[in-house]
Every structure is written in C-alpha cells, then in structure tokens.
Amino acid sequence: MDIPHPTRVIVLGGGISGLLAAWHLRRPGLEIEVWEASASVGGWAQTLAWPGPQGEPGFLERGPQGLLVGRGGALDRLLRDLDLKLRPSRPKGPRWLGKGGRRHPSPATLAGLWQAPGLGMFEQLRMLAEPFIPAGTEAEETLQAFFTRRLGEGFARELLPALVAGVLAAPPERIGMDTLPRLKRLEARGGLLIGGLRAGPEHTRLPVGGTGALAQALAQRLGGVITDRPARALERLPEGRWRVHGEGLSTDAEAVVVTLPPRRAAALLRPVAPEAARSLETIPRLDLRVWHSRHPMVKGWERGIGLLIHPPEGRGLLGAVSFAADDPRGVPGLLQVRTYVGGAYPVDPALNEWSGLFQELRRWLPDLPEPVQVREDLCPDAFPLLEPGHRARVGRLLGDLPLGLHWLGAARFGPGLPDLAESIEEWAQTAAASRIKG
Numbered sequence: 001m002d003i004p005h006p007t008r009v010i011v012l013g014g015g016i017s018g019l020l021a022a023w024h025l026r027r028p029g030l031e032i033e034v035w036e037a038s039a040s041v042g043g044w045a046q047t048l049a050w051p052g053p054q055g056e057p058g059f060l061e062r063g064p065q066g067l068l069v070g071r072g073g074a075l076d077r078l079l080r081d082l083d084l085k086l087r088p089s090r091p092k093g094p095r096w097l098g099k100g101g102r103r104h105p106s107p108a109t110l111a112g113l114w115q116a117p118g119l120g121m122f123e124q125l126r127m128l129a130e131p132f133i134p135a136g137t138e139a140e141e142t143l144q145a146f147f148t149r150r151l152g153e154g155f156a157r158e159l160l161p162a163l164v165a166g167v168l169a170a171p172p173e174r175i176g177m178d179t180l181p182r183l184k185r186l187e188a189r190g191g192l193l194i195g196g197l198r199a200g201p202e203h204t205r206l207p208v209g210g211t212g213a214l215a216q217a218l219a220q221r222l223g224g225v226i227t228d229r230p231a232r233a234l235e236r237l238p239e240g241r242w243r244v245h246g247e248g249l250s251t252d253a254e255a256v257v258v259t260l261p262p263r264r265a266a267a268l269l270r271p272v273a274p275e276a277a278r279s280l281e282t283i284p285r286l287d288l289r290v291w292h293s294r295h296p297m298v299k300g301w302e303r304g305i306g307l308l309i310h311p312p313e314g315r316g317l318l319g320a321v322s323f324a325a326d327d328p329r330g331v332p333g334l335l336q337v338r339t340y341v342g343g344a345y346p347v348d349p350a351l352n353e354w355s356g357l358f359q360e361l362r363r364w365l366p367d368l369p370e371p372v373q374v375r376e377d378l379c380p381d382a383f384p385l386l387e388p389g390h391r392a393r394v395g396r397l398l399g400d401l402p403l404g405l406h407w408l409g410a411a412r413f414g415p416g417l418p419d420l421a422e423s424i425e426e427w428a429q430t431a432a433a434s435r436i437k438g
C-alpha cells in the first residue's frame with residue numbers, strides 16, 4: 001500500500017514574513033522548512049547585543065522598537081499563541097515636531113494636534129469634520145490624497161510630511177495606501193476616529209527581550225528553521241515540483257515561498273519567472289542610516305522622547321526616538337537614542353558623519369548631552385516604497401508566477417508588522433486550502 005508522503009514546502013527567508021508564513025502553514029500533511037541566509041532569524045526584526053560603556057548588558061533594535069498591537073488582531077493572536085511576556089514600549093515622555101526652526105508638541109497627540117504650527121482656525125475645524133467624510137472610492141490613492149480628503153489640506157501640508165517621514169521615510173505623495181492597509185480598514189469602519197474607536201484600543205507592546213524575541217520564539221516553536229543557509233537558485237522540475245539549490249546542497253519540494261526583499265527575490269526568480277522578476281526589480285527601495293547613541297540621562301526625559309522633523313528642514317534627518325529609562329534593553333542611567341537619516345530624502349553630506357548629525361540633532365534638542373557611546377547601523381533596502389500603482393503591479397507579478405511558487409513579504413503587504421501579520425495569516429488560509437499548490 002502506498003503511504004501518501006507529506007507536501008513539502010521550502011520557505012526562503014527567516015525574517016518575520018518567512019517565519020509567519022511557516023507558522024500559519026503548519027498543519028498535518030505539510031512539511032515545512034525555512035532557509036535563512038544569515039546566522040540569525042528575524043531579518044530587520046532583531047534585537048542585537050550592544051553592551052554599555054563598562055560592558056554592562058545592553059541592546060539595540062535593528063527594526064521596530066515596539067509593536068502596535070490591536071486587540072483581537074492577527075498580531076495579538078500570534079503573541080497570545082506564543083505566550084510571550086509583553087511590556088509596554090511606547091515612550092511616554094515629551095514628543096515633539098521640529099518645524100520652522102524650533103520644536104512644538106507632537107501632532108501625534110490630541111493636544112499637540114490642536115496646537116500644531118501652521119494651521120489656521122478653519123483648518124483646525126476642518127480636521128474636526130473627519131467623522132463626517134465619506135469613505136473614498138479611488139482604487140489606488142496616495143497617503144497625501146487620503147489625508148487631504150479626510151483631514152483637510154492644512155493637516156496634509158503642515159503635519160503629514162513629518163509624521164510620514166518619521167515612520168516610512170518618504171514623502172506622502174509618493175506612497176500608496178497599500179503601504180498602510182490598516183488605514184483603509186479604519187475608513188471602511190467609519191473613518192479614522194470612529195473606525196479607530198470601533199476597532200478598540202491599540203497598545204504599543206513588545207516581548208520582554210525585544211522584537212527579536214518574537215522571531216526567536218517563532219523559530220523555536222516551529223522547528224525546521226535553518227540559519228546560514230542562503231538559497232542560490234531555483235529549478236523547476238517535472239510534475240510541478242521544485243528544487244532549491246543552496247551552497248553545495250539542494251532539496252526538492254512541492255512548493256517554494258519566497259519572502260526575500262525585492263531585488264534578492266528577483267535574482268532567484270529571474271531564470272524561472274522572468275516577468276515576475278522584472279516586476280520585482282521595479283519596486284523602489286529606500287536605504288536608511290540609523291544611528292544609536294547613549295547619553296547621560298536628561299532630567300524630564302526619563303520616560304523616553306520622540307522627535308519628528310518637518311522635511312526638508314532636517315536636511316535628511318528624519319527624527320529620533322529614545323527608550324524609557326526603565327527599558328530593560330537600555331543601560332541604567334543612560335538615555336538611548338535612535339536617529340533616522342535618509343530614506344527617500346536627500347541627505348546633506350555633513351550629516352553622513354556623527355559629528356555633523358549630532359550638531360543637527362542639537363539644533364532641535366539643545367539639551368542633548370555629548371554621547372558616551374555611538375554606533376551606526378546602515379539599513380540598505382530598509383523599506384520597499386509602495387507607490388500608487390503597486391496593487392496592479394502585485395496583481396501582474398502574482399499572475400506571472402508558475403504553480404507552486406509564492407512570493408510574500410513587506411514589499412507585497414506593506415512594511416508594518418501588524419499589517420504583515422494580518423495579510424500573511426489571510427494568505428496562508430487560502431494557500432493551505434489548495435495544499436499550497438495554487
């Protein structure tokens with residue numbers, strides 16, 4: 001009697017997308033292996049050791065410093081399933097908008113929004129009309145058009161650029177709404193305010209141990225996650241099977257799920273799906289420079305700070321954020337700041353060195369003392385830029401993939417971890433229903 005063998009799936013990339021795909025595909029009859037090129041899992045979502053000046057334990061985050069967890073959402077479910085211990089992670093201290101050469105309370109808070117610079121009374125009243133604005137019908141809108149429609153031109157002109165630069169490192173007129181699918185969901189539920197109230201509270205949370213603990217917990221619970229295993233080539237076999245070639249080894253599978261950043265995915269797909277590879281190559285990438293610095297603590301900043309800068313006033317400096325003093329990732333007594341530079345914005349060459357960048361930071365944060373430790377982290381391909389038209393491109397790309405070959409990740413679903421969690425959970429349900437051959 002023939003015993004049916006399980007469907008074997010190879011997931012390429014052990015970043016959050018690959019691990020989530022594997023997590024949601026686990027079920028009887030599917031045998032899943034994850035290949036990760038580097039020595040550790042997590043991709044951008046990694047917490048790295050960065051000891052303090054006296055060798056004290058200390059850490060930095062390569063990617064997210066905190067996770068926005070909506071109650072009942074996919075990320076919430078995942079964190080519960082993994083039974084990870086969580087702590088609040090949003091800095092509760094002062095947050096500012098740097099604009100017009102000085103700093104103002106951040107418009108990301110209600111009080112800050114009301115006192116925001118550059119807005120007249122009419123523009124403030126226009127923001128209050130948000131709950132009465134009907135949902136849009138445009139298939140692919142920019143963030144600029146979406147916020148102009150919902151909150152008015154004043155908000156979109158004066159405040160939106162800094163808010164978006166600080167999160168997505170690009171101007172809102174270049175970013176399509178597919179980058180933040182959560183906003184469209186809120187709009188469909190009655191608008192940003194009403195939809196937000198209906199969706200329930202969102203908390204910024206983090207596993208104790210940092211973002212990296214999420215990736216590590218996923219990898220441990222999954223098993224079958226292999227590090228130091230870069231995929232070098234894909235080969236299509238007869239009967240719809242696939243062969244993945246690594247360095248000096250290869251393995252066969254019924255399906256392959258590619259979760260690599262666009263250009264790396266394109267290099268693998270070129271011989272087996274040239275049209276899809278061409279589409280991937282057209283997705284613009286954003287490179288970020290991130291600086292981590294530790295300073296003597298400043299009185300009043302113990303609960304953490306946040307600074308966003310209205311571009312182009314920062315000359316390429318987008319913003320900075322710190323851990324709260326009681327954050328276990330930091331070093332006691334020191335303020336740990338992370339500063340973002342670049343993305344889609346031109347950077348003044350003076351800001352490529354710490355000395356010039358620190359001078360610029362001090363323009364906005366004059367109280368910031370000289371650091372005791374500094375470390376630069378270059379983030380090439382930090383974010384995909386999902387411009388308007390992205391959805392159509394994804395549609396074409398998926399249509400060009402041969403059977404059994406799948407593509408996922410931040411460049412398909414948007415870079416935010418909550419959105420990735422939501423979309424990959426949904427994708428996996430459909431994929432598993434067809435035993436991932438579709």
Ligand SMILES: Cc1cc2nc3c(=O)[nH]c(=O)nc-3n(C[C@H](O)[C@H](O)[C@H](O)COP(=O)(O)OP(=O)(O)OC[C@H]3O[C@@H](n4cnc5c(N)ncnc54)[C@H](O)[C@@H]3O)c2cc1C
Binds near residue numbers: 044045062065066229
């Ligand atoms: C500085 C920064 C700050 C961020 N802040 C936030 C935030 O506050 N909130 C938020 O939600 N998101 C944030 N993000 C975005 C978020 O971290 C990413 O969108 C998300 O981690 C992307 O996950 P991914 O798995 O799709 O891709 P990646 O993390 O890029 O993972 C891809 C993986 O594939 C591996 N790989 C590459 N080539 C191969 C190969 N040939 N074979 C096998 N493996 C390969 C890579 O080593 C990597 O591990 C931030 C990102 C950065 C860079």
